[in-house]
Amino acid sequence: MQPVPVPALPQGYNFRRVGKEDFQDKNLFKTLSILTTVGDIPEPKFHALIDYWNDRKEIYNPMVITNAENVIIATGMLFVEHKLIHGGGKVGHVEDISVNPSEQGKKLGLIMIRNLIQIAQNEGCYKVILDCDEKNVKFYEKCGMKIEGVEMGYRF
Ligand code: 16G
Numbered sequence: 001m002q003p004v005p006v007p008a009l010p011q012g013y014n015f016r017r018v019g020k021e022d023f024q025d026k027n028l029f030k031t032l033s034i035l036t037t038v039g040d041i042p043e044p045k046f047h048a049l050i051d052y053w054n055d056r057k058e059i060y061n062p063m064v065i066t067n068a069e070n071v072i073i074a075t076g077m078l079f080v081e082h083k084l085i086h087g088g089g090k091v092g093h094v095e096d097i098s099v100n101p102s103e104q105g106k107k108l109g110l111i112m113i114r115n116l117i118q119i120a121q122n123e124g125c126y127k128v129i130l131d132c133d134e135k136n137v138k139f140y141e142k143c144g145m146k147i148e149g150v151e152m153g154y155r156f
Pocket of ligand 1: 094
């Protein structure tokens with residue numbers, strides 16, 4: 001199996017896991033709010049969620065890219081589903097991809113996706129899937145993904 005190619009980040013940029021310290025400057029929240037509603041997350045709730053994710057590292061990979069000023073400017077989650085089918089196989093779910101528009105043109109979205117796919121490959125997933133807006137289809141195709149079905153939902 002070919003390893004997925006992951007382009008290099010610009011000098012001084014980093015790809016890393018989300019941590020409790022990310023509550024302070026709110027840049028994680030600001031970046032995610034470009035994608036959708038973040039809502040009210042008090043610090044104890046944020047810390048409890050980080051503990052929950054960290055207790056299940058084989059499932060939750062909440063990742064960010066920081067710029068040379070150490071500011072979070074891109075987010076992404078790889079959720080690894082442990083299945084019964086495919087001989088107890090695993091499926092990677094790419095979620096919550098958001099890139100700050102001030103950092104556009106640096107391929108950070110592509111780099112985030114490729115890093116998440118690489119984690120999925122290293123975890124032994126047999127496929128990686130995601131749901132997205134119609135307007136983002138071309139971007140995800142550039143990342144190497146293909147349309148395989150139709151997204152459906154039931155909202156509460
Ligand atoms: C997009 C996201 C998904 C996120 C959803 C939020 C990607 C690939 N997809 O579909 O992860 O959960 O938006 O939308 O990032 P919502 O607020 O309407 O649930």
